[in-house]
Amino acid sequence: MNVVRRLRRRLATRRLDEGGTAMIELVWLGLLLLVPVVYIVxxxxxxxxxxxxxxxAARAAGRxxxxxxxxxxxxxxxxxxARRAFLDQGLERTPxxxxxxxxADVCLSGGSVITVVVDTRIDLPLLPDVLGGNRPSIAVDATHSVPYGQYQEVR
Incomplete structure (x- = not known):
């Protein structure tokens, strides 16, 4: 019986000693989960x-x-x-x-189709160059085709 009472007392005092730790655990877990979610967003x-x-840029360049x-x-x-379209979005690079x-590469004749392809790489945010020299990036491209009219004014 004495042993059971002692164990109960120890458990009771341990519960009292752990007061406030739930708040600390919640804050740490919140930070550990919130930082990656914010980075992904x-x-x-x-x-x-x-x-x-x-x-x-592809659409405007074709037009x-x-x-x-x-x-x-x-x-x-x-x-x-194309440069202006990039500047409008706040990207200061040349696509x-x-x-x-x-x-047969005859662009400005009736019935031809002009196809514009724009490629660029988007650097991932908040990554310093110290992590390997080259910043990680994602390739992005767009294609736009513009048919040049068959009925054009003769100059």
Whole structure:
């Protein structure tokens, strides 16, 4: 009987000694779970911003190319509007822009189709360069095709 009473007393005093630890455990668990969730949300927002910029750049570059007077002017206008689309989303980088035309690389003739491909890499946020030199990134690309009208004014 004495042994049982002693065990009960020890358990009772231990319960009293652990007062307030639930709050500390809740705070630590909250921080340990909250930090990764916030990082995942920030990363998703950054990638989505890059995807919006890339899609807008491809669409705008295709339209600018199709409205130009010559292939050289079209290329310059396409690059300028692609850079502007990236700046509109807060991305200060030059996108990789490729323009191809069908049939046979004749872009500004009736019935041709101008295809613009924009590639870029979106750096993951909040990762320092100390972790290996190259920041981890996600590749994002967009393609947009613009048919050049068959009925064009003769100049």
């Amino acid at each position: 920030l990363t998703a927002f950054e990638v989505q911003r890059g995807a919006f910029a890339t899609a807008a 600018a190319y199709s409205l130009s007077e010559s292939d050289a002017e079209g290329r310059a206008q396409a690059e300028a509007v 990789d822009l490729r323009v191809s035309c069908a049939p």
